[in-house]
Amino acid sequence: MGWIPDDWNIVAGWLLGFVVANCALGVWFRRRGRADRATIRRYMAEGIGPVAAAEQVEREYYTARVAVCALVGDGVVEVSEEGVLTAVPGAPEPAGPTLRALARCIGDRGPDGAKLYELRREPHFEAYRTALAQEKTGLRWFAERGRVLSLSAGFLAGVGMAFQSIPAGAPVPFLPTDDVAAWVLAQLAVWAVLSLLSAAWPGEMTRRWRRFNEHCRQRAEAELARVSPATLAAVRRREFEPVLLRAPRGSRRPGRTDGEGPGDGGSWADDVDTHSCGSGCGGGGD
Structure with a gap:
């Protein structure tokens, strides 16, 4: 030098x-990143489905919402005001393996229908989740x-x-x-x-492929825009599983009164049930 x-x-x-x-x-x-770029070029040339686009953007919650709205927009599924999803009899088969699997899973529920949160965890929707895993883009996120x-x-x-x-x-x-x-x-x-x-390098939690991600978001949002705001709100009404609040320890049980009988707060049986059995007693209820 x-x-x-x-x-x-x-x-x-x-x-x-x-x-x-x-x-x-x-x-x-x-x-x-060579393989990822080739995958993006293929999707940009051939198009990307709404479910795969939604999964590329935000995954679980967003993907389930977009998939259900796609079925509602196609007239395959209808949603009640309470957010219960039921299949429409005689509706045409939707396009794409993930949407077809989801439509079959909802149809198998019959008149009882399904809720949006069940798509992510319930064993009944395992076929939908399997099809979704196969339809994912496979691109690295970060x-x-x-x-x-x-x-x-x-x-x-x-x-x-x-x-x-x-x-x-x-x-x-x-x-x-x-x-x-x-x-x-x-x-x-x-x-x-x-x-x-x-610091010029992007951080580890920085999303990759910004332009493609924006393209996928527009594709997914277009699917959500096919349904009315009221329908979308009904779909999202059951997006999260309800949480049962447990009563504080030592609080009065529902139905208990200050009078005599089983509801009496001073009953020795209640005291035994609360302090002696704990969670170890066998019961016949659910």
Whole structure:
């Protein structure tokens, strides 16, 4: 490095190593994303279904909502004001394996119908979830660990140049001294600068493929727009499983009164039931 002062050779070498490490990360991540880019090009050319688009955007809750609204929009399923989904007799078979599986699962429920939250957990809808897993885009959701690896390379460069320069007696760049304390401060300054450069890499929780994700969101939102706001609100009314609130310990049981009989708060049987049996007593109820 004839164009670099001799006193700077060690520093320049470690900084060059940091640059090379980041270039290598870029090439590696570029090659790893080759299959994803090919998949995106195929979807952009052939089109993407509403369920796969919704799964690419937000997964479970959003995907179930879009899938049900697609069936409602096609006249395959109808939804009551309470959010109960029932199949429409004689309706045409929907397009796509996931929607067909979902329509069959809802139809098998008969007049009792189904609720939106059941799609994600109930064993009855296992066929729908299996078809959904096969229809997923398969694209990786989040960015690579480039920022962490680049920060590690920057830390190694800062520490390495200091540990190599101190025994060699090399002066600190821009300072006419080779004092150890000065090298420690220089190391921290280099680490701070390289950390700022490493921040150019996206974080690990950053979503990949922004333009494709936006395309998928528009596709899914178009499916939701096929139903009226009132229908969409009815679908979402049963989006989450209801939570049964447990009465506080020692509180009065429903139906208990202050009079005599089984509802009497001073009954010894209630005291035994509450404090002696606990959860170990066998009962005949559900």
